[in-house]
Amino acid sequence: MDNFLAARSQMALSLGFHIIFSCIGMVMPFFMAVAHYYYLKTDKIVYKNITKAWSKGVAIFFATGAVSGTVLSFELGLLWPKFMEHAGPIFGMPFSLEGTAFFIEAIALGFFLYGWDRFNKWFHWFTGVIVGISGLASGILVVAANAWMNSPAGFDFVDGQYINVDPIKAMFNKAWFSQSLHMSIAAFAATGFAVAGVHALMIIRRQNVYFHTKSFTIAAIFGCVAAVLQPLSGDISAKDVAKRQPAKLAAMEAHFFTEKSAGLVVGGIPDTENKKVGYGIKIPGLLSFMAHGDFSSEVKGLDQFPEKDQPSVPITHYAFQIMVGLGMAMMGISFLYFLALWKKKKWLQSDWLLKLFVAATPLGFLAVEAGWTVTEVGRQPWIIYNVMRTADAVTPMPGIGYSFYMFTIMYFSLAAIVIFMLYRQIKMVPKLYDLPEGAQD
Incomplete structure (x- = not known):
């Protein structure tokens, strides 16, 4: 494995793992805060139990997210020194602010975890809210930095020099809002469906049904609302x-x-040699409308770009189709769930609806991974779009392949540890949580 491929593979691996940890870490505190709010308003012990159970999950993912995020920050400098040499002073502000948000999140999480019966009850709840807000802010700031790579701004590139640097303009580049909005909603949808799926499985198994039903409802509403908005x-x-x-x-x-009136391709297998798509369904004019709001507008094809400046069509296309397909599946389940809440109350007690959520447990995160593949592979061959090529930014240091293998082992080991810890948390739900409904109320 050459250095360039090894560096890209290591970065992809690190991002692929970190994005799961960070999504859960930035969304779960909001679930926790809602359950805590219900406890404070109703004084039902079940909501206190849910809050405490979820807070342990938040702590696990905060720790793993911190570790994987730290590794990523080092990798940017070690694997892509030319990129950081020029880009660091330009888009460093969102990373600096992200560090501040992370610092606030860590303090607030400490207050929340150890604040039971020590603080005013509403101040204690507020610290949990701060955990969520600061975690979400961290995610948005990191995405803003990535958006700058897709839409570089805040500098002038003259004769190979980066001059007239404006960090504020760089942070609030043209892509930051759309990417941050899409990623934030995706995090809520993915985490909501994953958490709801776990609790749905416990309900089907008739374990601590009352506790898991209340937990499922909170997570499912978050996930389904996000899936419909996505x-x-x-x-x-x-x-x-x-x-x-x-x-x-x-x-x-x-x-x-x-072409004008370009059709939207659903599915299909790209044939880059003959420049056509086989086995796909083409809906006339829809791509023009979705891209420009006009069924007859012109959409640029790959023929407008030199082959050396084109991203990998098969990888980008398949990843995009997977993302959209999984998103549509989650939206379909969401509509069924809302219909159950509105008109078909009996569905809420049926195993078939719960089994749909169990089956959908990984769908959100698979969609997130596919979406990031579209974002990153679709930008290639540029690390800074139309400014610096990825191949020109990679480190000349030899032996990156060995580093990739080592990090692969490390990340899979970390994932196994996290899964084991979560499994233990689920299995060790205190017997108190399985009290009859009246006792928990």
Whole structure:
């Protein structure tokens, strides 16, 4: 494995693991805060038990997210020194602010975990809210830095020099809002479905049913609302990509030739040699409408870009199709759940609906991984879009392949430890949580 491929693989591996830890870490505190609020308002012990159980999960993912995030920050400098040499002073502000948000999150989490019966009850609840807000802010700030790589701003690039640096303009680049919105909603959808799926499984097994039913309801509502909103943020992102990164859009849709009234391809197998898509369903004019709001507008194809400047079509296209397909599946389940809440109350007690949530447990995170693949692979061959190529930023240091193998072992070991710890938490739910409904009330 050459240095370039090893460096990209290690970065992809690190991001792939960190994004799961960070999504859960930035969303679960909001679930925890809602359960805590219900406890304070109703004085039902079940909500206190849910809050305490979820707070342990928040602590686990905060720790693992901190470790994996620290590794990523070092990797940026070690694997991509040329990139950090020039880009660091420009987009360093969101990383600095993210460090501040992380610091606040750590303090607030400490207050919350050890504040039971020590603080005023509403101040204690407020510290939990701060954990969620600061965690969400951390995520948005990191995404803003990534958005800068897709839409560089805040500097002038003249004769190979980066001058007139404006960190504020760099942070609030043209891509930051659409990417942050899409990623934040995706985190709520993925975490909501994952947590709801775990509690649904426990209900099906008839274990601590009352406790898990209340937990399921909170998580499912968060996840389903996010899943319904996600296509709206996806539309905003798609229109933004069509303007700023037309080559990425063309790769996402395997759109080889520029044309008006361009059709949207659903599924299909891209044939890059013959420049066509096989076995796909093409909906006439829909790509033009989704990209530009007009069924007859022109959409640039890959024929408008030199081959050396084109991203990998198969990887980008398949990842995009997976992301959209999984998102649609989650939205379908969400509509069924809302219908059950509104009209079909009996469905809420049925195993088939719970089994749908169990089956959907990993879908959100698979969609998140696919979405990040679209974002990162679709930007290639640029590490800073249209400014610096990824190949020009990689370290010349030999032996990166060995580093990749070592980090692969480390991350899979970390994942195994996290899964074991969560499994123990689920299995060790105190017997108190299985008291009859009246006793928990």
